[in-house]
Amino acid sequence: MSRINCDLLVIGAGSGGLSVAAGASQMGADVVLLEGHKMGGDCLNYGCVPSKALLASAKVAYQQGHAQSFGVSDQQPQVDYAAAKDHVHDVIDTIAPVDSQERFEGFGVTVIREFGSFLSPTEVQAGDHVLTARRIVIATGSAPFVPPVPGLDQVPYETNETIFDLREQPRHLLIIGGGPIGMEMAQAHIRLGSKVTVLEGAKALGRDDPEAAAVVLEALRGEGVEIVEGALAAEISGEVGAIKVKTQDGRSFKGSHLLMAVGRKSNIDRLNLAAGGIEPSRTGIKVDAGLRTSNRRVYAIGDVAGSLQFTHVAGYHAGVIIRSALFGLPSKASEVHIPRATYTDPELAQVGLIEAEARERFGSKLEIARFDYHHNDRALSERKAKGFAKVMVVKGRPVGATIVGHQAGELISLWSLALANRLKMSQVAAMVAPYPTIGEVNKRVAGAYFSPRLFDSQFVKRAVRFVQRWIP
Template identity: 30%
Template sequence: MKQRYDAVVVGAGQAGPALAERLGKSGRKVAVVERKLVGGTCVNTGCIPTKAMVASAYVAHQGRRSVSYGVNTGEVRVDMEAVWQRTQGISGQSRSNVERWLAGMRNVSLLRGHAAFESPRTLRVGDALIEADEIFLNVGGRAVIPDFPGIDSVPYLTNTGILGLRELPRHLVIVGGSYIGLEFGQMFRRFGAEVSIVERSDRLLPREDADVSAAVVDILQREGIQFHLASECIQLQGKAGDISIEAKCANPRTEVHGTHVLLAVGRRPNTDALELNKAGVITDEHGYIRVDDQCRTNVDGIWAMGECNGQGAFTHTSYNDYEIVAANLLDKQPRRISDRILAYALFIDPPLGRIGLTEREALDKGHDVRVGVRPMTRVGRAIERGETLGFMKVVVDGKSEQLLGAAILGVNGDEAIHSLLDVMYAKARFQTVTHAVHIHPTVAELLPTTLQSLVPVK
């Protein structure tokens, strides 16, 4: 016997519960289906627990350098069990908050189990069949497990498994030098582990401008992290506590020995077990669900939000997908994915805040590029805090005088970047920032100065 709903939301990540609440308030009878942990990646294995650990690592780092501030703390020791307990407490509280939120929603029921399509309007959840005219997929993603030789016999960690460590690795080897790998690398180095990062590209963060990538490497090398770049043809050998990662195609050939290995080579969508073919929903070659500018799939009545639609792998883009769906479906407002400006952060210390186009991307698109740069060594707030690594960089179109993008690698860069992002959404000229009077002493007060130093780039 089928259970009938007006709408079904599959996945209780960032977009799902918020949309379920709006749908319920509209008078629809709604089912939210979750097969594992309410809250999705961000709450359980992503933003919240990892940034809690980053905070612990920051305190350890500051404790070791406190003498430079005139503060003597003695030997700094990290208790990984206590770090784990704190992290799990914060993550667990966030998950409980989402569960209570769902439980209090009008017209919304939470169903536990795995959902798979039987038809475009029917899903099987365990032994039950549920039917709805509106189905919203918010199933997220997971770590890619590469087909390396030795992958089936050598123990490894992913971004999920590493959160369960309650003892400090002696030597953590990370395969993958992008955002997840770098954040965990600095974090565990500050906890006291040796850290080596093996990356197949010839430089870190290849999507960023070369000066940003080089500055990130400099920051992490200062803390003792070892890098092995251009490492192709990777294979794993060994056993728990004694693992080697060999890059057979590197020149010279590279072999790194460690006690633990973290695989951080990318993400894949959780769409492979949805039986999308039974609904006729189209995916791309990587399994991401194809959607239009309003998160609609090729099948009428089915939407896809969040990481599984390939339009953004961030909590903030997932939530924005919910806003776009709700605006078009419930508020009759034509919001679109294409109106979104790229924005993200790398949460090493100091953080990298990034918006819009890089300098290279702007040149490739044919813009009349102007660039302004200011080192953090010339930012009073950074000097006062003794945190002067990094720089600010703005990219402007010389003809329209509008901001094209920016990067702030430095203390509070992940916060200060938003003043530029808002100007970009307003489609205002960059003089909107240069004519503003900012508070002293802050990091953001130097953004007008940076924009006043624009030079042409060819």
């Protein structure tokens, strides 16, 4: 058993862990990185990257069959499902070197391909190594949560960790879970030629703004996705090619393949947190505002910190703790400006408070600025005119934004910037967007906040008439 001492020990080589390791090492710290599975974590191998690659294949197939309105003949797409998966893995392989062991060793990081487990509040075992570090960062991420539905353990099923390796196209894909993962995979597969049924125990996209979610759900239903809400799975049975899901209200649904997409759970089982003096939480590891655990030498970031489970959150957390762990400076994480996006077509993106939350918190002080996509010339030219942007405003400052429509995931970044820096609506309205772009949506929704003040104000009209009377 060898012993290793270092300044910083990072457990987990996903997005957050890699960001911490790279930053700390290049700033002069002695860093050890542990990874018992794949470099790049869930995002590269099973999440963000493969899902967006599969959606891209599906988008091309859909465009072939819906080109007539552009003056191009519709063509029935000839989908090769296995080749689409080859595209997915080619994208993963192209990005993988950025997250590779060799690259991080080039930064000076010591990479050990083993899982880490606490032996004490100051020691972690990884294979044949015992490591002691001045600071430790837990960045072990999350995995698919598979609920204990009766019969599920006897039936073949997919999760996001397996579906991208599936080579046989599902004839009829049953998806349990109507959240972002379920909706993205539903649209990808319906466009690639599968029949798709989504079973959601409560409301599909239930954590999102209901008005915006309705636009997405209408679009998916219009493409042929069957979305069944209030359908809580009670029993699952069948075999390969013939799966049956029975819901609590007695309904039955049959399909050839089953995808479980009901949520995620933090990866903490291997860590032996008790030995490390680290208190777990209901959703992962308990942390304070600075992302420290109950063991003051140990931080937890990303999915395992039990908060918003997004790759960009893990990257943000990495920046927060580098300031604290390397420089000893106070640093706190905030969720106010963290955006989230669902990459369906149309996309759905949000940051800050949704309308219902803002109304509950601010009451009559809240104002809503809104702009519809069908007033955007670029959206009209590309026949992407469904959707809207709305911004929740209190005393001239945005407190939240919801965008549903073409490129919503790109547009929401501006409102994250506004919330992070407490910008006023006047500052957003002052920007100039090139014409014609989808980006004008943000300019116009900010302008919509001021339109009633300028065009419906009798004071403004009287002032203009007075000035015009006296200007030579």
